[in-house]
Amino acid sequence: MVDSKHQWKAWLYLSPAIILLLVFTVWPIFNTLRMAFLNGYGNMAAMGGATFQFGIENFLKVIEYDKFLDCLKTTAILCVATVPISTTLALLIAVALNSIKPLQKTLQTIFFLPYVTNSIAIGMVFATMFNIVGYNPVEKVADTWGIINNVIQFFGGEGISWINQGSTYTANIAVMIVYIVWNALPFKILILLGGLQSINKQYYDAAKVDGTPKARVLTRITIPLLSPMLAYVIITGFIGGFKEYSSIVGIFGEKMGPPDDAGRLNTMVGFVYDALEKDRQGLASAGALILFVIILVVTLFNNKVIKKHVHY
Amino acid sequence: MKVVLENLTKIFPSRDKKSGKEVVAVNDFTFEIPDGQLVGLLGPSGCGKSTTLYMISGLQKPTSGKIYFGDDDVTELSTENRGIGLVFQNYALYPHMTVMQNILFPLQNLTGKDKLTKQEMLDRAYNAARLVQIDELMDRKPSELSGGQQQRVAIARALVKMPRVLLLDEPLSNLDARLRLQTREEIRRIQKETGITTIFVTHDQEEAMSISDVIVVMKLGVVQQIGKPQDVYDDPKNLFVATFLGTPPINVLEGKVEGGKVYIGDEAVMDVAGVEDQNVYIGIRPEGIEPNPNGVLTCKLNNVEVMGRDASVVSSHEASRNPVVRAIISSDIQVDTTADTVKYNIKPHKFFLFNKETEERVYFEVK
Numbered sequence: 001m002v003d004s005k006h007q008w009k010a011w012l013y014l015s016p017a018i019i020l021l022l023v024f025t026v027w028p029i030f031n032t033l034r035m036a037f038l039n040g041y042g043n044m045a046a047m048g049g050a051t052f053q054f055g056i057e058n059f060l061k062v063i064e065y066d067k068f069l070d071c072l073k074t075t076a077i078l079c080v081a082t083v084p085i086s087t088t089l090a091l092l093i094a095v096a097l098n099s100i101k102p103l104q105k106t107l108q109t110i111f112f113l114p115y116v117t118n119s120i121a122i123g124m125v126f127a128t129m130f131n132i133v134g135y136n137p138v139e140k141v142a143d144t145w146g147i148i149n150n151v152i153q154f155f156g157g158e159g160i161s162w163i164n165q166g167s168t169y170t171a172n173i174a175v176m177i178v179y180i181v182w183n184a185l186p187f188k189i190l191i192l193l194g195g196l197q198s199i200n201k202q203y204y205d206a207a208k209v210d211g212t213p214k215a216r217v218l219t220r221i222t223i224p225l226l227s228p229m230l231a232y233v234i235i236t237g238f239i240g241g242f243k244e245y246s247s248i249v250g251i252f253g254e255k256m257g258p259p260d261d262a263g264r265l266n267t268m269v270g271f272v273y274d275a276l277e278k279d280r281q282g283l284a285s286a287g288a289l290i291l292f293v294i295i296l297v298v299t300l301f302n303n304k305v306i307k308k309h310v311h312y
Numbered sequence: 313m314k315v316v317l318e319n320l321t322k323i324f325p326s327r328d329k330k331s332g333k334e335v336v337a338v339n340d341f342t343f344e345i346p347d348g349q350l351v352g353l354l355g356p357s358g359c360g361k362s363t364t365l366y367m368i369s370g371l372q373k374p375t376s377g378k379i380y381f382g383d384d385d386v387t388e389l390s391t392e393n394r395g396i397g398l399v400f401q402n403y404a405l406y407p408h409m410t411v412m413q414n415i416l417f418p419l420q421n422l423t424g425k426d427k428l429t430k431q432e433m434l435d436r437a438y439n440a441a442r443l444v445q446i447d448e449l450m451d452r453k454p455s456e457l458s459g460g461q462q463q464r465v466a467i468a469r470a471l472v473k474m475p476r477v478l479l480l481d482e483p484l485s486n487l488d489a490r491l492r493l494q495t496r497e498e499i500r501r502i503q504k505e506t507g508i509t510t511i512f513v514t515h516d517q518e519e520a521m522s523i524s525d526v527i528v529v530m531k532l533g534v535v536q537q538i539g540k541p542q543d544v545y546d547d548p549k550n551l552f553v554a555t556f557l558g559t560p561p562i563n564v565l566e567g568k569v570e571g572g573k574v575y576i577g578d579e580a581v582m583d584v585a586g587v588e589d590q591n592v593y594i595g596i597r598p599e600g601i602e603p604n605p606n607g608v609l610t611c612k613l614n615n616v617e618v619m620g621r622d623a624s625v626v627s628s629h630e631a632s633r634n635p636v637v638r639a640i641i642s643s644d645i646q647v648d649t650t651a652d653t654v655k656y657n658i659k660p661h662k663f664f665l666f667n668k669e670t671e672e673r674v675y676f677e678v679k
Contacts, residue, residue: 016525072556202400206404209370209397210421213421216421224409
């Protein structure tokens with residue numbers, strides 16, 4: 001405990017951090033709360049001298065708004081579909097990486113590359129892969145296809161319009177799932193691989209002495225011992241999933257949907273950005289707070305479920 | 313089940329590619345471990361004792377040589393088919409399973425004709441737990457147990473499969489001093505009760521001496537001496553074995569044999585008629601010398617440590633290889649602590665000669 005005579009010194013030394021936190025974290029949070037509870041708040045209007053009533057109108061508007069529910073739906077679908085897939089894949093890849101000796105470092109690097117690559121750039125590459133490239137003016141149809149469709153055609157299937165004009169919501173979501181899973185893998189593999197490498201090898205020797213089959217080693221020893229890392233990866237995966245935005249911009253552009261149906265794939269964060277652009281900060285703040293509450297509830301729920309399965 | 317090791321050798325490839333130096337961890341180890349005995353592999357770290365144990369377990373493959381369990385050649389057999397129980401140095405209990413689940417785990421792996429019913433498994437788990445006296449703790453997790461209790465769980469897990477051979481890697485090194493004493497008696501009792509041939513590894517000579525039927529002393533991958541603990545102690549084959557066994561350690565002094573007498577400095581301390589003249593190391597057990605005004609060896613007296621039953625006379629001699637020359641005597645014997653020097657008499661059967669170059673024992677006839 002600092003001597004009370006010198007307490008001002010403690011505050012002085014802490015002040016740079018405190019000031020930065022106040023300006024860039026505490027004030028924005030407070031301001032978000034304030035704007036959310038001022039009916040119809042907008043910055044421009046506020047500067048023009050308009051006054052706003054205190055109330056929950058912003059929240060009601062957000063909830064009543066059809067598009068918001070669509071955003072919620074898209075976000076939820078992406079979360080629920082991608083987190084289990086990417087976690088399972090990451091686990092299998094991490095276990096495989098951990099069990100090979102030659103080229104381990106090289107493969108680790110390859111698997112980690114997406115993590116250090118800009119997600120918009122990755123999105124553009126994916127967009128090209130799923131795109132229908134080129135247009136045949138004579139027959140008035142697209143005649144050059146992206147690599148995914150080329151592969152499908154090679155095996156005798158028919159090309160699908162994944163992200164272009166006339167594509168279905170299901171096709172769009174499928175592309176997003178592939179992209180998000182791929183993008184989420186490196187971080188998860190890194191965490192799980194670190195976890196695997198910290199497991200004492202003697203557990204595996206002990207299992208070997210007892211003649212434990214490989215599958216049983218994975219389910220009864222590796223996964224339980226990895227459970228704290230798995231829990232971390234799942235929880236952060238859900239949180240990241242609810243904040244999904246830039247990946248969709250990466251593939252579909254700021255329209256957040258195929259050309260003929262802009263906004264179809266909009267997410268909650270997208271909704272917040274849209275509202276900000278239209279100078280409806282009150283609405284945006286209310287949306288952000290609702291998103292916060294949803295993430296909070298989901299995380300608490302995750303924690304509760306996972307706690308039962310994390311063993312120590 | 314007797315265990316036979318035949319010319320067992322393990323060579324580890326060099327870690328440093330430039331020097332290309334291989335490490336011979338175990339060199340040409342031949343030994344037959346009789347059925348139902350408790351055998352201690354003893355040596356300083358890096359002597360190859362753990363490697364030997366892991367080769368017997370099958371977790372490491374020997375570079376050459378053979379291993380037999382009874383008459384079966386198990387050299388090429390994989391670990392799980394050897395029928396061994398292995399207790400790891402840090403126990404390797406699965407931290408997420410209860411004691412019960414840990415003990416049941418090996419049984420649940422059994423398939424085919426060995427497959428057990430649930431009830432049989434539970435019975436065997438409880439029997440193993442009762443044997444090591446942890447049947448009260450079945451629902452605890454390993455983290456809720458003391459070191460000694462964890463050790464017992466590890467032994468129970470190794471015994472529950474009814475192994476042909478039980479292997480223990482440094483079983484006592486993670487326990488505190490008091491528990492160590494208690495647990496080594498426990499290991500002895502469990503081994504006698506089950507009659508399973510047991511091999512354990514230790515660097516603690518006292519531990520090995522106290523519970524083993526047979527000890528194997530190793531150094532740098534080479535077996536130095538094999539025998540009953542007391543026999544090895546009383547009749548060491550070389551200087552290493554003599555110095556490695558015994559606390560406090562044996563007194564080692566430099567000297568020479570000349571004309572059938574052993575000289576330390578100028579003093580003739582022992583008649584060894586028939587021994588060739590040579591430079592020697594002289595090993596004398598601390599209990600083998602006692603102060604006597606007419607003694608043959610004169611040392612500078614440092615102090616006397618009284619430890620209840622015994623007393624330890626601490627002295628020094630310029631020919632001594634150890635910092636001190638120590639005599640353990642009954643505390644009834646009075647020593648003049650004010651004197652500068654002390655004279656010792658030497659008991660011939662506690663007195664060993666070793667050639668100075670080879671450090672091998674030089675035998676002589678005790679009169």
